[in-house]
Amino acid sequence: MLRICLLPAFLGFVVEAASPRATASPPPQDKKAATASVPKPKPKFTIGKDTTYVAGPLDKDGFIDYAAALNERLRQGVTPATNANVLIWKAIGPRPEGVPLPADFFQWLQIDPPPEQDEYFIGLERFIKEHLKINDPEQADAIRNQQTRASQRPWTAKKYPHIAAWLKINAKPLAVVIDGTKRPHYFAPLVPDKDDKGSKGILLTANLSGVQKSRELTAALAARALLRVAEGRRAEAWQDLLACHRLGRHVGKGATLIEGLVGLAIDHIASAADVAFLESAKLDAKQVRACLRDLQQLPPLPAMADMIDTGERFFFLDGVMLVARGGVDVLEGLAGKGGKARDKAASPIGERFLQSVDWDPALRNGNQWYDRLAAAMRLPDRPAREKLLRQITDDIREMHSKNVSAANAARMILGTSQAKGKALGDILSALLLPAFHRIQHAADRNEQVQRNLHLAFALAAHRHDHGRYPAQLDDLAPKYLPKVEPDLFTGKPLVYRPMDNGYLLYSFGIDGRDNDARGQDDDPPGDDLAVRMPLPRLREP
Numbered sequence: 048m049l050r051i052c053l054l055p056a057f058l059g060f061v062v063e064a065a066s067p068r069a070t071a072s073p074p075p076q077d078k079k080a081a082t083a084s085v086p087k088p089k090p091k092f093t094i095g096k097d098t099t100y101v102a103g104p105l106d107k108d109g110f111i112d113y114a115a116a117l118n119e120r121l122r123q124g125v126t127p128a129t130n131a132n133v134l135i136w137k138a139i140g141p142r143p144e145g146v147p148l149p150a151d152f153f154q155w156l157q158i159d160p161p162p163e164q165d166e167y168f169i170g171l172e173r174f175i176k177e178h179l180k181i182n183d184p185e186q187a188d189a190i191r192n193q194q195t196r197a198s199q200r201p202w203t204a205k206k207y208p209h210i211a212a213w214l215k216i217n218a219k220p221l222a223v224v225i226d227g228t229k230r231p232h233y234f235a236p237l238v239p240d241k242d243d244k245g246s247k248g249i250l251l252t253a254n255l256s257g258v259q260k261s262r263e264l265t266a267a268l269a270a271r272a273l274l275r276v277a278e279g280r281r282a283e284a285w286q287d288l289l290a291c292h293r294l295g296r297h298v299g300k301g302a303t304l305i306e307g308l309v310g311l312a313i314d315h316i317a318s319a320a321d322v323a324f325l326e327s328a329k330l331d332a333k334q335v336r337a338c339l340r341d342l343q344q345l346p347p348l349p350a351m352a353d354m355i356d357t358g359e360r361f362f363f364l365d366g367v368m369l370v371a372r373g374g375v376d377v378l379e380g381l382a383g384k385g386g387k388a389r390d391k392a393a394s395p396i397g398e399r400f401l402q403s404v405d406w407d408p409a410l411r412n413g414n415q416w417y418d419r420l421a422a423a424m425r426l427p428d429r430p431a432r433e434k435l436l437r438q439i440t441d442d443i444r445e446m447h448s449k450n451v452s453a454a455n456a457a458r459m460i461l462g463t464s465q466a467k468g469k470a471l472g473d474i475l476s477a478l479l480l481p482a483f484h485r486i487q488h489a490a491d492r493n494e495q496v497q498r499n500l501h502l503a504f505a506l507a508a509h510r511h512d513h514g515r516y517p518a519q520l521d522d523l524a525p526k527y528l529p530k531v532e533p534d535l536f537t538g539k540p541l542v543y544r545p546m547d548n549g550y551l552l553y554s555f556g557i558d559g560r561d562n563d564a565r566g567q568d569d570d571p572p573g574d575d576l577a578v579r580m581p582l583p584r585l586r587e588p
């Protein structure tokens with residue numbers, strides 16, 4: 048949102064600077080006539096692969112409807128019977144956050160909206176307020192902390208009776224969600240708000256309440272899994288955890304980076320619960336191997352490069368079209384400024400300035416950035432990928448410093464229509480490109496967590512067979528794992544320290560430094576990604 052908030056101020060400076068001071072303020076009686084006299088020709092842009100990226104569909108004014116184009120791509124090969132998201136919405140109801148969705152949302156899913164009243168999933172906050180009738184903040188915080196801990200270690204209904212009651216009331220919708228995660232496809236349409244001219248944008252106005260609700264569903268399933276571990280219901284517990292992993296992979300198939308990051312977060316919750324399950328479920332050798340096989344057969348989480356290449360690219364292109372179509376006021380509205388109008392006397396000249404822009408260079412520049420980003424993020428070799436991403440970051444900073452300046456504003460005002468388009472494209476690119484490096488780091492961390500998780504189950508299988516943990520990780524291959532991967536972040540072997548009744552296993556993490564197995568939640572915090580057996584005690588809230 049910060050990127051969007053910065054943009055109107057700079058564009059406002061440009062269009063206001065384009066207004067000659069001597070003629071910018073007509074007499075009061077002429078303001079309405081001056082505004083009405085400004086022609087509004089169609090902005091200049093070419094439909095093509097290197098500019099608009101897609102050829103349609105077009106709205107009534109000849110602009111690309113990027114929401115429709117994106118949704119058409121996302122739903123290819125998906126039917127209501129194969130779409131996991133159909134059952135997720137059946138479980139959470141038509142307005143999970145209390146806000147109705149646009150009618151187009153369920154039309155894209157090719158289903159009728161769920162009825163207003165049914166046995167839908169009840170989030171913990173609503174459960175605390177409406178079912179427990181608790182209004183005391185300290186009591187509510189205590190229950191929230193119990194829910195967090197319940198997804199990290201085995202627990203009993205006697206210990207956390209409110210969490211047990213919450214899970215019991217949600218038994219039916221959770222069963223529907225589990226069935227949904229078993230479906231092969233996932234399509235979550237992006238349906239932005241619309242006005243009489245068409246779409247107001249993709250990411251900033253599309254409702255993602257179903258995506259956010261998936262995190263709550265995961266917390267519930269993980270908590271129930273560890274309750275079932277304490278009750279000796281190992282098979283059911285494991286199915287709950289596998290459903291969490293499948294849910295994360297489904298949500299991660301969405302077009303936006305928000306969906307990708309939520310998918311990673313879901314998988315992280317499941318992985319932490321998996322280790323608690325492994326420690327406490329009292330599995331035999333055959334069961335440990337079966338669990339490891341289940342984890343290995345999960346599909347990989349969707350690549351962040353795919354979201355950059357499609358959803359985020361479409362977001363950028365739609366943003367360019369929004370500026371071309373509606374000017375600064377449109378972006379002010381999206382930035383949460385309520386679409387506050389600028390000086391009406393300067394507005395016609397500002398509109399005329401934007402109409403003089405050839406938007407093809409802006410569109411081409413944006414596509415080139417997204418092409419470059421997607422290619423870099425798809426490199427399998429992490430050091431090479433990191434080098435390219437750092438170079439792209441440096442290039443964007445340099446571009447931003449050159450273009451967001453009063454001197455460049457003057458060049459845009461005096462330049463050709465193509466020069467204006469290129470300069471505005473550079474500004475939009477610098478401000479709208481996502482924090483791609485941090486996003487790739489999140490994906491890399493999750494990849495290493497998955498490697499550690501597989502190692503933990505392989506180590507448990509080895510202990511069952513030999514009565515002890517191996518002296519070194521390489522002893523696990525090829526019987527338990529095809530190979531033992533090195534630390535993703537250093538390329539060197541992971542730290543592994545076997546002990547009499549357990550072990551310490553860890554990666555150095557993003558910073559590539561040994562923080563003695565301290566992770567982000569430790570005190571003092573570190574950047575390492577560790578598995579300890581036996582598990583350490585949870586810190587008190």
